[in-house]
Amino acid sequence: MRLFVAVNPPVAAVQELADAVAPLRELPGAERLRWTGVEGWHLTLAFLGELPVTELPALTGLLSRVAGEHGAHRLLLAGGGCFGDRALWAGVDGEVWALRRLAEAVREGVTELGVESDQFGFHPHLTLARAGSAHGRRRAARRTDAGDLQGLAGALDGFRGGEWRAGELCLMRSDQDLGASRYTVLERFPLADWSA
Template sequence: MRLFVAVLPPVEAVQELVDAAAPLRGTAEGERLRWSGVEGWHLTLAFLGELPVVELDRLEQLLGQVAAGHGAHRLRLAGGGNFGDRVLWAGVEGETWALKRLAEAVRVAVAELGVETDQYGFHPHLTLARAGSSHGQRRAERRAAAGGMQALAEELADFRGGEWEAAELHLVRSEQGFGPSRYTTVRSWPLARWEA
C-alpha cells in the first residue's frame, strides 16, 4: 500500500481555504495548474511510500505510541507559498512547534521499520496545486512559470483561517489513477490530552 501519515484539517478550515483559493483557479496561471482534490487536503507529516501489508500491524502499533506521546495542538491555515515552479501551497500558523515535533516522532518511529522518509526538512504546508511536467521546458519558460507560481502565492499572503485543534494522527492510503489522487484513512489515533 502507498501510505503517508498526516493531520487533517476540519471541514470548516478547508472551506475557508477553498473560498480564499477560488479566485486563483480562474487566473491564467491558475488554469495551468493541476489542483489537488479538496476532499484530500491534509498536512503531510511523513510520506512512507509503498509498504507491504504485512508491515501494517507493526506500523499501526508504532504510530499509536507516537500519538499517545504527543498532545493536541492549535493550528490555522494561513498565508501561501510555493516550491519553485512546481508546487503552490497554503501555510500553517499556531503551535507549529508541536506539529514539527509530531512529524519528527513519526519519522523516527517509521525508521524502526526501515522506512526512509524524504530527505527534506519538514515544512508545515497544505499542497493546493502542482505544475504540469517541466520536461522539455526551456529555461525562460521555467522562470516564467516560477514567477506565475510566486504571484499566486502572494495572492494568499493575507489569508488567515480560523484556529482549529489538531487532535488526531492519521495513517492514509493514497491511490493514484486518472484525476487527483484519492485518499482513504486506514486508521487514526487521538493525540494525548494533558491537563494544565
C-alpha cells in the same frame, strides 16, 4: 499500499481555505496547474511510499505510541507559498512547534522500523496545486514558471483561517485514479489530551 502519515484539518478550516483559493483559479497561470481536490487536503508529516500489508501491524503500533506521547495542539491555515516552479501551498500557523515535534517523532519512529520516509525535511504546508497540465495528458502551451506560482502565493498573503484543534494522526493510503490521487484514512490515532 502507498502510505503516508498526516494531520487532516477539519471541514470548517478546509472550507475557509477553499473560499480563499477559489479566486486564485481565475488568475493568470492558474489554468496550467493541476489543482488538488479539497476532499484530499491534508498536512503530510511523513510520506512512506509503497509498503506491504505485512508492515501495517508494526506501523500502527508505532503511530499509536507516538500519538500517545504528543499532545493535541492548535493550528490554523494562513498565507501561502511555493516550492520553486513545482507546487503552490497554503501555510500553517499556530502551535507549529508541536506539529514539527510530532512529524519528527513519526519520521524517527518509521526509520527505526526500517521504513524510509521522504528525504525532504518537514515543511508544514497544505499543497493546493502542482505544476503541469490541468488537462491530463494534453500538454499546456507553456509550463508554469516560478513567477506564476509566486504571484498566486502572494494572493494568499492576507489569508488567515480560524484556529482549530489538531487532535489525531492519520495513517493514509494514496491511490492513483486516472492521474488524480485519492486519499483514504486507514486508521486514526488520537493525540494525548493534557488539558484535563
